[in-house]
Amino acid sequence: MSRKNQGQTLKHVLLERLMHYYSYLGQRGGEQGPETISSAQIAKFLNMDDTLVRKDLAAIGVRGHPRVGFRTQEVVAAIREVLGFNEAHKAIVVGAGRLGSALAAYSGFAKCGLFVVAALDNDPLKQGTILAGTVVQPMENLESVIRRHNVRLAILSVPVEPAQEIADRLVRAGIRAIWNFAPTAIVVPEGVIVRHEHIAVGLAELAYRLKHSPADNV
Amino acid sequence: MSRKNQGQTLKHVLLERLMHYYSYLGQRGGEQGPETISSAQIAKFLNMDDTLVRKDLAAIGVRGHPRVGFRTQEVVAAIREVLGFNEAHKAIVVGAGRLGSALAAYSGFAKCGLFVVAALDNDPLKQGTILAGTVVQPMENLESVIRRHNVRLAILSVPVEPAQEIADRLVRAGIRAIWNFAPTAIVVPEGVIVRHEHIAVGLAELAYRLKHSPADNV
DNA sequence: TAGATTGTTAATCGATTAACAATC
């Protein structure tokens, strides 16, 4: 029952901004916070233009109120609806190394409707340990876990070498989307969603700014 | 000794694309890989327009060769130079939880000139353990470690609650840039660089696409 | 040479911002 955003596909950058609004509003108090917020307040916090905030919110069907601003709850609800946070997504974490276990245990995902139902690892030492409320399972169980929990999303946090092979296995097992934290590109058939999370990308900006910052004249 | 990019500040999106070129070329073989590459090859892999690749490379002063393409080594060298990967950056990891230790141990940073020289945590159980080749230190040592190693960059991976306070301490101790993995905004004085790495942002795109993917008609 | 590929100008496209009327 989407509001008014049928048809057009929302742009990547818009989705990101919506997520920033969402997390700002959450941080600001959510249910208990102020009941309304103006586009200017949001814009100021996120260092952007208030017109753009209004445009974005209009794009997902939220209407503001002159002199009052936007009702926080309406904004939050609309973003959740548009981003699909209302249908609880079950996910498995494949590869329970340091990063994988950090992701499995990350509590912020629940606010976005993401629930890690299982973690798997091929290291016998990790198997059987408790992570995110469940027991770490051997890789052999991959297919059965996916089937049993009807999982559509996999968080891939294995080393580079086995990444592609495991991705293939995930796809064969019916996984519909892969959130890839392995620092390598993986190839999947058309129709399967992949998002490559490239942590070092952030370093490009940091290193560049560090190099060019005024106080840098050694 | 930058090539020809004096004056203008490179845009965020350009920096990101440079990083993507860099990691593609690295993945493709670096030193041992093919000696040249065409803008069309890069563009195809990254799903973009080849003109944009040429524009980007021209912007950082790399010249291609008609009929031949770009010399891989020249491109790599120019990106390293522009992004500041040639001056080795020392970093500390503050908060050696799962995410922090994953970051401290991540081997991909070295290719970008980033070296983690120490990790700190206030958990006595973690103190003294080995991480990234060094001993995890108590938080009391923060200032002395920064001074001793002349560290300018801090990777912040502590819980939300103490994040701001620790950030303040980092700034007072002379840290010039903070790479913030705590899921909360932190405030720093002008002149200090902060990059907030917001992992859940990626989820916005994934959840949205999962919701709107064609095969989703349950 | 012919042809592949670059480099660059001009055209297009889309996103952001400015301006301001509408609203409560």
Place this chain on the structure above:
DNA sequence: TAGATTGTTAATCGATTAACAATC
């Protein structure tokens, strides 16, 4: 009411793409 804030059109700006001449 007066004034704060939205909603929306028009203007601007910048980024991407198309076209094509230059080059080896």
